[in-house]
Every structure is written in structure tokens, then in C-alpha cells.
């Protein structure tokens with residue numbers, strides 16, 4: 503299978519000398535759905551940022567989407583990496599006063615000709631169709647004309663997923679995508695991720711503190727503890743005792 507992310511001996515210390523992790527080896531294949539877990543401050547977000555080149559690492563080597571780099575990617579590599587990635591964060595980051603359709607189209611910003619994604623009135627017809635399809639995929643077609651601030655938290659996060667999907671990414675990075683949602687909306691969002699990434703052959707890497715979300719929607723789990731990979735194994739082989747050990751001091 504094609505590797506989407508490979509890393510070896512990856513280490514990160516901040517400028518204040520604080521070591522976050524070291525000796526990290528990763529090999530994430532195309533189409534895998536990977537849950538990254540660990541206690542608060544274990545370094546999950548930092549690791550995600552290092553492997554996509556948004557933060558410099560302090561040691562080791564990374565190959566992400568075919569771009570090989572130590573510390574940081576070059577500006578050209580970073581552009582190529584970013585074109586192939588979609589992001590979803592804990593906060594949806596929608597523009598509240600704009601329509602849902604315009605928010606989805608803004609996923610095209612940063613891609614060639616992406617400025618036309620600024621507003622639905624200047625977007626290419628083909629993109630508008632893609633955005634409507636993405637809204638249908640997240641079951642929000644009926645909300646295309648609504649203002650983003652009229653949506654519930656779960657709906658807004660599904661729009662954020664649609665906005666990431668119209669980039670046609672190879673890799674979707676989601677940092678605590680369901681953390682601010684109630685249990686039903688949280689499962690709904692995770693189900694949408696899981697189904698759509700499978701359907702569109704997208705590799706999904708997400709962080710979560712919710713072990714149901716980690717167990718139910720991933721093929722593989724990577725646990726960070728004390729600056730190292732504590733385990734990295736198929737989700738079907740992860741036991742409740744393993745999970746308890748990740749969070750025990």
C-alpha cells in the first residue's frame with residue numbers, strides 16, 4: 503500500500519528546551535483511518551503539525567505525501583503538501599455571516615484559481631456543483647442558503663467537513679473534531695468522517711479524547727505517552743486495559 507506518512511526518529515523540543523516527544527516512528531498507509539490518542543499535553547497536536555510541516559521538528563525525518571524533509575519542508579514542498587490536505591479542527595472556523603455554500607467553497611482557497619472560492623457568486627459553476635455535492639454528502643443540502651451562524655454545532659462541523667472535502671484531499675487531518683459536541687452530534691460527525699473518507703479513498707488521521715470515537719471509527723490506533731509511542735496497533739486488537747494504561751500516570 504502507498505505510504506501517505508512515514509517518519510522515523512522524529513523528535514520535538516520547543517525553544518524553551520521542553521522535550522515533547524522523541525524516537526517517533528510512523529507509517530500510515532493510504533486509506534487508513536488512524537486515531538491518535540493520549541493525555542492532555544501528550545503531544546498529539548504537536549506531532550500532527552510536525553508531520554505536515556506546520557511546525558519544525560527537532561530531529562528525525564518525515565515523508566508526507568511524497569515530500570521528504572528534515573526539520574521543516576521547503577516553501578515549495580509545504581505548498582504541495584497543503585494542496586493535498588484537508589483540515590478540520592475542534593472549532594469549525596466557519597465565517598458566521600456568510601452562507602453555508604460560500605463557506606464550503608472557501609475550501610478551494612489556496613488551490614489554483616482558488617480566489618473564486620471567496621464567494622459563491624464568483625465561483626465556477628463546476629465548483630458550486632461540487633460544493634452542493636459535498637453538502638449532500640454531509641446531509642446538509644437543504645442548508646446551502648442558510649447563514650452559517652444559524653447552524654447547530656454538529657451541523658457547523660459537518661459543513662467544515664464538506665469544506666475540507668471539496669479540496670479533494672488525499673489526507674484529512676482532524677484535531678479533536680467532535681470535542682465540543684454533544685454525544686449524538688459527536689457520533690454523527692465521526693460517522694460522516696469515517697464513511698466519506700472511505701468512500702473518497704482519503705486517509706484520515708484524527709485526535710480524540712473520546713475512546714468510543716477512537717474505537718468505533720478507526721482502523722488503527724496510535725497512543726502517545728511520556729513522549730513516546732506507547733502502542734500502535736490495529737483498533738480490533740486494542741483492549742480496554744490498553745486504553746486504561748495510556749491514561750494511567
Ligand SMILES: Nc1ncnc2c1ncn2[C@@H]1O[C@H](COP(=O)(O)OP(=O)(O)OP(=O)(O)O)[C@@H](O)[C@H]1O
Nearest residue numbers: 516518520522540541542543544545546547548549
Ligand atoms: N509553543 C509552545 N511552546 C512551548 N511548549 C508548547 C508550545 N505549544 C505546545 N507546547 C507544549 O507541548 C506539549 C504538547 O502539547 P500538544 O498541544 O501537542 O498536546 P496534545 O496531546 O495535543 O494535548 P491536548 O489533548 O490537551 O490538546 C504541552 O505540554 C504543551 O504545553
